[in-house]
Amino acid sequence: SSELTQDPAVSAALGQTVRITCQGDSLRTYYVSWYQQKPGQAPVLVIYGENNRPSGIPDRFSGSRSGNTASLTITGAQAEDEADYYCHSRDSSSKLYVFGPGTTVTVL
Amino acid sequence: QVQLVQSGAEVKKPGSSVRVSCKTSGDTFSSYTISWVRQAPGQGLEWMGGITPFFDTTNYPQKFQGRITFTTDESTNTAYMDLSGLRPEDTAVYYCARGADAFDLWGQGTVVTVSS
Numbered sequence: 574s575s576e577l578t579q580d581p582a583v584s585a586a587l588g589q590t591v592r593i594t595c596q597g598d599s600l601r602t603y604y605v606s607w608y609q610q611k612p613g614q615a616p617v618l619v620i621y622g623e624n625n626r627p628s629g630i631p632d633r634f635s636g637s638r639s640g641n642t643a644s645l646t647i648t649g650a651q652a653e654d655e656a657d658y659y660c661h662s663r664d665s666s667s668k669l670y671v672f673g674p675g676t677t678v679t680v681l
Numbered sequence: 682q683v684q685l686v687q688s689g690a691e692v693k694k695p696g697s698s699v700r701v702s703c704k705t706s707g708d709t710f711s712s713y714t715i716s717w718v719r720q721a722p723g724q725g726l727e728w729m730g731g732i733t734p735f736f737d738t739t740n741y742p743q744k745f746q747g748r749i750t751f752t753t754d755e756s757t758n759t760a761y762m763d764l765s766g767l768r769p770e771d772t773a774v775y776y777c778a779r780g781a782d783a784f785d786l787w788g789q790g791t792v793v794t795v796s797s
Contacts, residue, residue, distance in 0.1 A: 606783035608726070615776055615790055616718075616726065621783035659726050661783070669742055670716075670781070672726040 576664045577605075577673035584679040591647040593676045595660030598641055605643040605662040607636060609654075610675075616659065620645055650680045683709055685777050685788035692794045698765040701791045703777030710734055710758040714781040717751070717762045719773040727773075731781060732760060767795045 577597040585591040595605055604623065608616035618627050620636035633648045643662075647654050660673040688702040703715060716731035730741025732751035739751045750763040760777060775791045778784035 604782065608784070610726075615787040616778075616784070617787075618783055618785050621785070627785055657725075661726075661728070667742070669730075669740060670728045671742075672718075672728055675725040 576666075576671050577660055577662060579658075579660060579673040579676045581674070582677045582679065584681055585647075585650050586681050587652065588649050591650045591654070591678055591680075593645045593647075593658050593660075593678065595643045595645075595662075595673045596641055597662065597665070597673075599663050599665035600638060600641050600643050602665070603663045605636070605638070605660045607634075607645045608659045608661065609656045610659065611656045619658075647678070650678075652680050654678060655680050683786060685709075685779060685786055687775075687777060687788040687791045690792040690794070692796065693767050695768055695795055695797055697767050698763060699767060699793050701762045701764075701775050701777070701793070703760045703762070703788050705758050705760070705779070707758050709779055709786070710753070710755070710760070713779045715751075715753070715760040716778045716781060716784060718776045718778055718784070720776070721770070721773040724773075729762070729775075733781075734760070764793075767793075769795050771795050 606621040609619050610616040619634045624636045635646050637644050657675045659675045664671045686704045714731045714733040717729040732739045734753045752761045772795045777788040779786040
């Protein structure tokens with residue numbers, strides 16, 4: 574079982590704000606990275622570290638952390654943001670890496 | 682443009698082994714960890730481990746102990762993932778990715794099907 578938990582699905586109207594959360598004890602210590610995956614495609618890194626966006630990722634994507642919860646926020650969600658989103662960090666006991674189970678984002 | 686280019690699809694019998702390759706540029710190979718991630722049909726991402734060529738170190742989760750091997754070929758800037766004792770539940774898309782704490786570059790994926 575995953576040491577990181579995510580809500581299975583989240584939806585929002587076009588142009589509204591979407592927040593995806595990732596919970597785990599290890600997040601009190603380690604940063605999380607976030608990945609967007611569309612059907613049939615490889616994942617794409619959207620947020621890493623404190624709140625860093627790789628080149629080419631729109632600034633409507635942002636990350637934050639509080640206690641044992643990390644969040645990915647899409648401010649002004651677009652139709653192309655419909656995808657599965659995964660968090661990734663370390664396991665608190667083994668210190669090895671683990672993914673969250675993923676959240677499916679639907680933009681209505 | 683830096684890319685990770687993986688080997689083609691494989692169909693394997695249960696109990697056999699598979700090798701997936703991941704070729705990249707020289708600076709990526711020498712400066713980064715190459716990690717491996719798989720995704721079973723309709724399922725989420727699973728971290729399988731990685732290798733840091735510069736330090737010649739590897740790590741992987743306990744569930745793959747005894748079945749997984751990561752190697753590299755510096756002369757061709759290629760990383761390899763060998764998985765033995767294949768089971769039907771190993772059927773998945775296997776990805777290589779650059780990095781450890783964050784994967785900023787991914788291969789295109791290699792479909793491995795395990796079926797009798």
